[in-house]
Amino acid sequence: MIAALFLILASSILPFTLVFSQTLPTYPGARDGEWELLHASVGISAMHMQLLNNNKVVMFDRTDFGPSNLSLPDGRCRYDPSDNALKVDCTAHSILYDIGTNTFRALTVQTDTWCSSGAVLPDGSLIQTGGYNDGDHVIRSFTPCTDENCDWIEFPRHLTERRWYASNQILPDGRIIIVGGRRQFNYEFYSQIQQDSTSSYPGTFRLNFLLQTVDPSENNLYPFLHLLPDGNLFIFANTQSILFDYRHNRVVKEFPRIPGDDPRNYPSSGSSVLLPLNENNGNVVAEIMVCGGAPREGFLQAMQFGSFTHTLSTCGRLNVSDENPNWVMEDMPIARVMGDMLLLPNGDVIIINGAGRGTAGWENGRDPVREPVIYRPSAASDQRFYVMSASPKPRLYHSSAILLPDGRVLVGAAGYSLIRPVITSVNEVVSHGEFFTVTFTVPEYLTVEAISVRIIAPSFTTHAFSMNQRMVVLRLIAVSHLTKCTYSATVVGPSTAEIAPPGYYMLFVVHAGIPSSAGMWVKVQ
Structure with a gap:
């Protein structure tokens, strides 16, 4: 029984x-x-x-x-x-x-x-x-x-x-x-x-x-x-x-x-x-x-x-x-x-x-x-x-x-799948307050104002509460057009450890509300 x-x-x-x-x-x-x-x-x-x-x-x-x-x-x-x-x-x-x-x-x-x-x-x-x-x-x-x-x-x-x-x-x-x-x-x-x-x-x-x-x-x-x-x-x-x-x-x-x-x-x-x-x-x-x-x-x-x-x-x-x-x-x-x-x-x-x-x-x-x-x-x-x-x-x-x-x-198990940006390169280590570059492609004309770069901490989830869950929208300095569909974003790492404690985060590029097809792991330190 x-x-x-x-x-x-x-x-x-x-x-x-x-x-x-x-x-x-x-x-x-x-x-x-x-x-x-x-x-x-x-x-x-x-x-x-x-x-x-x-x-x-x-x-x-x-x-x-x-x-x-x-x-x-x-x-x-x-x-x-x-x-x-x-x-x-x-x-x-x-x-x-x-x-x-x-x-x-x-x-x-x-x-x-x-x-x-x-x-x-x-x-x-x-x-x-x-x-x-x-x-x-x-x-x-x-x-x-x-x-x-x-x-x-x-x-x-x-x-x-x-x-x-x-x-x-x-x-x-x-x-x-x-x-x-x-x-x-x-x-x-x-x-x-x-x-x-x-x-x-x-x-x-x-x-x-x-x-x-x-x-x-x-x-x-x-x-x-x-x-x-x-x-x-x-x-x-x-x-x-x-x-x-x-x-x-x-x-x-x-x-x-x-x-x-x-x-x-x-x-x-x-x-x-x-x-x-x-x-x-x-x-x-x-x-x-x-x-x-x-x-x-x-x-x-x-x-x-x-x-x-x-x-x-x-x-x-x-x-x-x-x-x-x-x-x-x-x-x-x-x-x-x-x-x-x-x-x-x-x-x-x-x-x-x-x-x-x-x-x-x-x-x-x-x-x-x-x-x-x-x-x-x-x-x-x-x-x-x-x-x-x-x-x-x-x-x-x-x-x-x-x-x-x-x-x-x-x-116990879940996502989304659209026409999405693709990250092609990013630093594996991101330091607090320091500049770094994210390179990505988009399959349509990019509006710079619609771009953001975000990091998300993986959560420990149980009983309807996701502990340690956290998202930081990083400060975007500039977006450069490299080729027809490829762009480079200059971004600043999270300003303090209080904003983003040290550890591993998933980094996403979001264009016009649509996130990149895969997040990239970065280590914030």
Whole structure:
């Protein structure tokens, strides 16, 4: 019975799919999007996903809910006498998916990763933190490799506190801040220097904000974290948000509550993005967007009475660069909970997956929302949303989505394909504040005013929140016409580590709202 329940609820046991996301119909060649089946099954649930700079994706679920549909190779097994389901488990709960070859191989995790978090270090290594039971104090590392030998390396008891439903954010100095978790009203840091240490990492810092925002259904798990251009953190939990100076452990500012008094974090599970940071406009404006979720009583109604309330249709935008910011509210065309929000290469936002009634949690969601929605942040207020074609499969609890270098969005597996610019050369290393050149081709006459060069950080996605997601529109100095269809753009690297922390980014050229056919990996340092 446990195995059957696992198969029904595991999102990737449903067909593993690609969605081709799409710009609005005012753009040339616009379509409603199309879905492509990649694999009938990858054997595990894509509960957590992270794109790596070698164009491979790490996916994993949990280890304590029974066997998966994928065996570990070479007779490997996991032995855990305290496991809730299997004491000996010879099946995989993590895979490495190769985008280019559309293949995958099993990876080995020895401790429970259920409802954990992650971030990518400047060297490209995925650092994965916490989980459940034997995994709640564990740090795990996965470093991209060119052969088939790389696998998870685990460091037990290296977290100071139990981290289950915590959130991570990469910082300008290369550290990772790990915030919250169930009944954890504090935060701590991970540093690569500490990775080889055999002792626990010292240093937990109290964050009263998390205690103040918790309610009986614990609607402040997986708090939304965004690194702002001034170096401080925006932290959103339940209905409240703060500007937080993590270097001095102090709250700099309290922002107004989001209107409506309905919670937006797990298990109400709205989602959030930091809208693109544009370095061409002088002072960089930072604006946060929060969309969807469930009403305050939604979780208890579902758990105690089996009643599934209608979800939220509202989105709030908050310009945190304003001296006295206030939320500006908008209505999505489709209400949803558990929707993933991703920045697309042209600066649009796709809102995908989720349910129309209920909340996050096992069997607490109803009425799957299969239609993705595109949101254009800079369009007129009545022209920002566009509904796309429906997915052939529902994507509810424990589904996830990430942006790929070719512009597609992988949803538990997903992208877009138009007449698009093609990048022919770019520096592999981009330095903060220094000039560099991008050469590209376009199949039609180029309007210089319609060109932009953007970098996007790959996100760690789980439970409707894409941690570390970030887009920077780089300062464009000049565009030179080289041949009939070939151009060269002179661009300035991101001005500070607060604008773009060191690490790997996907670089796109966008022409007239249409992104290049493939993003190029660059390392910002």
